[in-house]
Amino acid sequence: MSFSRLRAEWAPSIPRELMAGAVATFALIPEVIAFSFVAGVDPSVGLFASFVISIVIAFTGGRPAMISAAAGSVALVAAPLVQSHGLAYLLAAGALAGLVQVAFGLLRLGALMRFVSSSVRTGFVNALAILIFAAQMPHLVGANGATWSLLILGLAIIYLLPRLTSAVPSPLVCIVVLSVLAAVAGLPVKTVADLGRLPDALPMFGWPDVPLDLATLRLIALPALAIAMVGLLESMMTAKVVDELTDTPSSKNRECTGLGIANVAASLFGGIAGCGMIGQTVSNVRYGGRGRLSTLFAGAFLLILMVLLKPWVSQVPVIALVAIMVMVSASTFDWGSLRGMVRHPRVSSAVMLVTVAVTVATENLAAGVAVGVMLSGVFFTFKVARLMGVAIADDAPDGTRVYRVTGQVFFASAELFVDAFDTRDTENRPVRIDVTQAHFWDVTAVEALDTVVQRLRKHGSVVEVVGLNAASRVLIDRLGSGR
Template sequence: MFDLFRRSQYSVKNDVLSGLTVALALVPEAVAFAFVAKVDPMVGLYAAFMVGLITSVLGGRPGMISGATGAMAVVMVALVVEHGVEYLFAAVVLTGVIQILAGVFKLGMFIRMVPYPVMLGFVNGLAIVIFLAQLGQFEVKSAAGAKEWMSGPMLYWMLAMVALTMAIIHFLPKFTKAIPASLVAILTVTAIVIFLDIPIPSVIDYVRSESNDMSATLAGGLPTFSIPEVPFTWETFKIILPYSLILAAVGLIESLLTMSLIDEITETRGQGNRECIGQGSANFVNGFFGAMGGCAMIGQSMININSGGRGRLSGITAAIALLLFILVGSSWIESIPLAALVGVMFMVVLGTFEWASIRMVNKVPKSDAFIIVLVSAITVIADLAIAVIVGVIVSALVFAWKQAKKIYATKTIDENGSKVYKVHGPLFFGSIRNFQDIFEPKDDPQDVIVDFLDARAYDHSAIEALDALAERYQRRGKTLHYRHLSPECKLLLDKAGDLVEVNLIEDPDYHVADSKLA
């Protein structure tokens, strides 16, 4: 399980250096999401440390970075505001239990069923969300305490340092890949800003601005064990259960989709069910150590992969380095200019957005292009979980519509004068109307045969359609026979069961999705 160094393509040096880079970028993200959730910054930093460490050891995707995320923070805020932070910790514990159960019952495999257009929409939408989140770093507080956009020399210096960061990340790999370009960019820009005393905000300026506490600091101690101080009653369970279900779903969807993206980039395959258990274990522990819970972070994961991090050691390094920053190195981290971190995230945006999808718009089916745009838009406007669920539903409906058009029948007259309809294609809820239009009870001869050798009845709607067709012929006093239906079809037919001809040698044997047999 603990394969930290086993595979040859994993480099200890690359994992350690990329982990340090990720740790630097984790600090402002964790603090920002803590503010979104209306909790203390340390709650977000502890979450980034523990989720990152535990998922790196137990999770199913080496190289993927987890921590406190905005997708989960926006769900938490209502619970914190209404009931307090202790209820949040209890909800995070229950979230972990739900996610572990999802892994135990192997629900992680269903992420492989997410259609490719939905994946493209997810990636593009998340890239836009990351970009928009960075724009907040260009705001400052006026003397009256209101937020306003930077202007004058501060804005120009901010843009210049962001551009310098991006230039280093882009050009340095052309000369050497010995050190992650993002780490070099952060250290270089930080040194320039400090040496020249450039007047742009640093990490601690952001923390103090958001908390309205000019004495705030990122220094802290080790997280301590504590059972959430909530009543252990049925009422408490009813309060936290809806939030835990949503947090578990959002966390797993974001984590498993991020895993699929990294699988594609690295041409490897992660373990979805193991990742569910890893994420659940991390959140379960978080709730007992005063942390807000979290899931995979696509931005930091992309930084890690682009910096050469491939193994579990990269995530472990990032988590431990983050803890060391809190314990002994807070003054160094606090002095990092936001411009350096914004530049790193802008490069993540450029690398994450699937630019080829823009060129594909006129080359792919209109339904696929629509799904890509729809999922991207909902990801930006609402949240990731809703976007993916809507995308999957729309994709399923589009698929059903296309499959519904594939049912047809060839018509012949056999040697006995019976008319034979040989049906081809799937019979299910979407194709019933087309199936019914095939037949001509009024003009057909006295004896009619419907042959399903090249067709399948898939669901209860299909069974109802077979019964209804039999009734149409019986009302006209004509005889209808069904051939090559499965035994389950014969069992489920209420009115046409006696019309099914049984051929033990030729009849197919398949299952029908019907609640009567569930």
């Protein structure tokens, strides 16, 4: 790799990369701590993960300038496992999820994300927003007046400050103001120190303290698969956003492999698995981040800040993090999709709503996406199948009945194709099946053509099939009965 290409990939402008990485770090800290308590783990678990993931993926990822860390979507999937079996099993599940992601990338399956329709992606984002908001409810139900007052003040700072200046991230200002106010006034509110331990040193390498047996594998297999799929989906969506913002391509398969390696490393250093962070990535790009250096510096700067500022961070009111998560929820939700339901086809809106409903009902983002993708496939299949038609032409001068087939003949339209031929009208008459405007896709389509030809011949018709394109002819020659 030439020096110019290496510089373009890593640091087109070193000062700009460092500044963008620093801004992304400040935007990352409050959300990572907030996501940690959503997952039910100490803040150190999320912070260690974010540090390790950022450092590793800066080298292994396929999308320069993308920020990856402990994310809300993964935290939501991880929470039930932590509650039922503890942190060690979550770390093991994260490592297994990373291996699944590595395999996904090595098998070049990143292209499968293209099968996730826009409706499913919108449903995924909206469901994620709803689940993030719902996760804040335990901190608000039964809260005292001081807590509600700080929440209102925090939201006011988050939403009003950007109208005055964007030099400092408003979530960070929210944390500082609410922390100072709570400390000076002695307000009776819960702080980050009450949530768990913050890091005070570098993370230590070690295998999760779980038995290496089939029982453990059975416990972590499904959560690991859910973590892997949710992480891949959100990272691919984030990478696509950066592609569009920077007008540059990225390697989706390398991003899958890189994310997997980063998640394995994070798990071995005591951190939760993570994925691409849409909000922080957009901040990084908007402040000038274009290369891998901004990602690398974001991770390194994160650990420096957390170790040096630990006494202050521990005094941050939890309600400040709740305010930030409410903002994240509101900004994550695609409000335009509500208006789009009036303009978009009803089928697309149905897929979006089903994806949201399944995800919220199961609290499993992977399950919602899977149902949405399957539903999209079913609707698309029926739509294409309806486009297949068989028209009966006027009898030819020699008395031949002509059937003109148009559209796609495959498993979903094969039965319609067979039903279009009525042997009572062609008894002992020559028949010509013109498939010039049709295409045969699979073995079901070939069997359907065989069935029609055999039925017509059984009733005394001499059958001629004309107009087969090259691909259909090859398929029929290989799979057909030859009769």
